[in-house]
Amino acid sequence: MPCAPGPAGRTTPARHMRELDRAEALRLLATVSLGRIVFTHRALPAVRPVNHLVDGEDVVIRIHGGGALASLSAPADAPGVVVAYEADAMDPDTHLGWSVVVTGYAQPVLDANDLDRYANLLHPWVERATTTATLRIHPDLVTGFRPRRESRP
Template sequence: MTKHQQDAGAQAAMRRRITERCDQLGISREDLAAKAGMAPPYLSYLTETAPGFDPAGLLRVAAALGLSYQELTEGRADAAPGQQGRVARPALVRLTEEECWERLGGHGVGRIALPDAEGPTVVPVNYLVDGHTVVYRTAPDAVGACAAGDPLSFQADRVDEQLRNGWSVLLVGTAERPTPPEAAALDDRADQGRPWVGPARQLWIRVRPHRVTGRRIGTVDPSGHLA
């Protein structure tokens, strides 16, 4: 069996686990997407790709289902005798809009998602926070070179190495083209000693959000305390 076949089999098994867990909880895929803080098309896209593509997104799905990351992606192992119900479980906590912007900080690496006839196109980008918007720089002929008014989403997240906790922030909005003076100021910010991947002094796109949501991912210990 090739690696591609193994990956396809693992993804199919994970989708079955999601369906079975949704049936157990009495929720739809749309309900699950809402609990995980993502659009239903992105949830479908996420479960069709390798787990390494967006582990934070999968962790949010797992937490929304009351499963650990490993239980979602690899299957549930039997707990040791006497330990049933005493294992720490992941939990999702909603972030306020202010907490979302605090976690985004001033700059970092995130993803933009653009609508496509066959599903969302997701592209990694370096970003800057500019007021209560996010901006990124791209080439005029690149996938991310949106026209003003185009719908798009932006996501950034951080998860620890053990996939035990972290956060994820999602912006849903429309694209804007900064004015030449604004773009020049953004170029200066991007060039002030920060590593930057992508074309210099070309095209900036602003994500003007009309919805800002976020989740903090923690664990609930056997006594019921959220970490």
Template sequence: MAAGLAGMAEDMASDSAHPVLEELDREECLRLIAPGGIGRVAFDDGEGPTVVPVNYTVDDGSVVFRTSLEGRLTRSLLTAVPGGQVRAAFEVDRIEERTQEGWSVLLRGGAHPMEDEEKAHAVQVDPWPGGERDAWFSLTAQEVSGRRVRRR
């Protein structure tokens, strides 16, 4: 039995020694992030690149998130042009440290503040932080990419 366990351990060690990195297509990326949860919005806040975690939902291929009206994210994503968008990125990942497997999805596109009519028809997102989160944004995914690491 000891020889059997030793052989199994060797097989597992050799399997985990061969990570495989695979590119994910748009459909698989959107499927992975569809349940919502926590992701990160990347944007330029005027002082350089910034990344902020947010709660999000996915609504028809766009990411919907809410934040405070006074926050840095809101100030940076508001545009003086009605109907305009600010270029931003959104990233979600799930990593299993024990097995060193996981995936990462990146969406890039235009973010815009949502109008009342859009909010009324959007999938609801409930932010975790306390306080008012009355600034709603939608990031339309123009580019979607992702990668997954598996052990073989």
């Protein structure tokens, strides 16, 4: 099996990327609770780590007021704010695992039943003031990749 130079002079097996289909990518995304949301803040790209849950195909996060993410709470009659959401599970030694990116519109969750359900399922992972909004990201585009070791001929 061909090898490529790795960290500190170690050799690592050659790898290639296998693209995941939408269903598999969303299934993998649902297996982890932490990801990164990419959004525009003061006309520049910004990234924040947040915890999430997957509800159907939607990614749901909770935010607190006053932070940069509060700008994502668009009015209910707006189509939402374009964001990307990325999560992965990669082994730091083998560099094997997966990565998923969801791109779509973030909109505030307004339904009281959904808000109560998400509040019970999705707890803040950092000490903050109470969360003030819940956002639902409906994916227009879902991409995912899984690095694999090159198989022997």
